[in-house]
Amino acid sequence: MNARRLCTALWLLLPFIHLHAAELTLELGTHSQRLSSAQLLAHPQAQTVEIRDDVSYKRSMRYRAVPLAALLQGVQPGDHLQLVASDGFAAELSAAPALSQTGSQAWLAIEDPAQPWPPLGAGKPSAGPFYLVWQNPAASQIGPEQWPFQLASIRTLAPVAQRFPQLLPAADASPTVQAGFAQYQKNCMACHRLNGAGDSQFGPDLNIPHNPTEYFSSDFLRRYIREPQSLRRWPQGKMPGFTLEVMSEAQLSELLEYLQHMAGRKVQP
DSSP states (O other): OHHHHHHHHHHHHHHHHOOOOOEEEEEEEEEEEEEEEEHTTOOTTOOOEETTTTTTSOEEEEEEEEEEEOOOOOOOOTEEEEEEEESSEEEEEHHHHHHHSSEEEEEEEEOTTTTTTSSSSSSOSSOOSSEEEEGGGGGGGGOOGGGSEEEEEEEEEHHHHHHHHOOOOOOTOHHHHHHHHHHHHHHTTOOOOOOTTHHHHHHSSSSSOOOHHHHHHHHHHHHHHOGGGGGOOOOOOOOOOOTTSSOOOHHHHHHHHHHHTTSSSOOOO
C-alpha cells in the first residue's frame, strides 16, 4: 500500500478509532474516574430507551443508555452539575432533575462503535460518543441547552452565582431582572460568556465589548433569539432558535431585562 492509500485508509478509520477510544470523565467532588464507551455499554443498568422528539435529531430516537443518576456517585439533589462537550459547550444544571426517579428522567446515551448513530447533518458528525437525553423533559422544565451532545465530562461545581460574581445583577435589581438572570443561566450560558465570566468556549461574550441590547432594537433582538437565521444567515451559524415552548414571551422579556441591566454593569475581563 503506497503512502497516499495508507493516509486515505487511516482517514476513513478516524471516526471508528475515536469511538473506540472515547472516554467520559466524571469529577464528582472527591470522586474522579474515566469511563470508556465499552465500560458504559456493559454497565449493569444499561438498557435501550426511546426518546421522543429528540432535541438534536428532531425525531424519535432509540439509544443504549444508562440512567444518569447511576453515574452520579455521592451527588446530592442540592448540588450543581456542569456538563462539558468536546466543542466547548458547557451546560449548567441542578443535580435534582438528573437524580430524579419520577417526572423527567435523564439518560446518558452511549454510541456503540459497531452501530454508529446518524450524522447531525450533511458533513457533520453524530451526537456521540456520549449524549445526555431526557424522557418527559417538560416535567422538570428541561430546555434544549440541557441536552449536551458529544459530551466529554461531567463535574460538580459551586453554583454559577458563587463562581462568577461578574454575572450578578445589582443587589437592588428588580424581580424581573433577577428572573432574567435565571433565564440567562438556563438558556444562554452553555454557549456564551458575559463580562468574561463563564466556562463556555463556544459563542461570543454578551456584554464585552457590546451588549446585544446596545446594537439591536428590542423587536429585532426578540426576532433574532426566536429565529437567528431569519436575520443573519450563514452556513456556520449554530445558534438555535428559542421557540415559545422553550421560552415564553414573559421569560424572553425577563432575559432581555437582565441583558439590558447588565449593559450598565460591564466588567472588563
